[in-house]
Amino acid sequence: MTDPVPFAIPTRFAADPDRVALVIPGMGYSPARPLLHFATAALLQRGWTVQELWWRVPDDLGRLPLAGRASWVAEQVGHAVDAEGGACRLLVGKSLGTFAAALAADRSLPAVWLTPLLTLAEVAEPLRRAAAPALLVGGTRDDLWDGQVAAGLPHEVLEIPGADHSLEMDGDVVGSAAALGQVVAAMHDFIARV
Template sequence: MPRPSQFVVPTRFDGAPDRVAVVVPGIGYSPARPLLHFARAVLLQHGWTVQELWWQVPDGFSQLPVDDRVAWVERQVTRAVDAEEGACGLLVGKSLGSLACGVAADRNIAAAWLTPILTNDHVARALRRAQAPTLVIGGSADKLWDPRIAESLRHDVLEVPSADHALELADDAAGSVDVLRQVVSRLDRFIGSLGGRARS
């Protein structure tokens, strides 16, 4: 008797083999959610290979010390970057994924951070020392966004007025779509500016 077919979520989308972008989710914001879904679409439009990370954080994760949470995220992202054997040229991360800012800084990998946790000292320090092209996008109504730190960064920064941690506007679905369009356009411009950049 044939086995029933199973739906499998693809995690890799092929483009140029020497230009791989790793997409890193948030704690509850998977690569299927709008910001990361359209980030993937933009990357594919520019010819990149996209490797998505799908993870399930450990039980009690939010109660762990900050250093332990950072270490866990860095392990997941480092494993994905190392698997690309030098082809990883870009990290695109949402929220919790920004705890891997240090990986991008240490390895000179370009990055686009969507709603990074700027209230976390590790993230702020890593963003300040990053030398590779970096895009930082957050909303002014996000409690994990620090406008003073954002303003101090020498990177490409977009702060969306009144947007929350999902880069959406409260009680304004149509306005939230407009914000998504703005974010996707900024990502498109940033990714286009990278050209054929692979990790050096």
């Protein structure tokens, strides 16, 4: 008897093979969650090939020093970018995935950073030196977002008043949906220009 075909979530959506965008999750925020799902949809609508990165975060990652966490993310993202053979032209990362900011700066890759960890030098410093365009999106109720740091960076910024680390409003589903709409519109516009 043959093994049944396992059900699997597609992780690659093909369009223009010369314009690949890598979608990078957070620690507990997969590419299937709303912000990254709609980032993928916006990219596809603009003709990009999308490669979603799905990872299993090591159990001890939270106990590693920040440099160790940044190194782990850079290794995962670096392998994924290298696998595209030069066709990766854009990164879209959420939270933990924004530790890839150093890689984006080093390789001059444009990026969309959703809830970047701006309170950490391991993310903020690479964003200061990044020459490629970037869109930074965060909420005023996110302890890991720093609006003053964001405003001082040479990138586009969308700050959502009252939004938390998931860019949602606590106890306000309609407000959360409206915030999602703002983020999707900003991503859609940014993607059209890179």
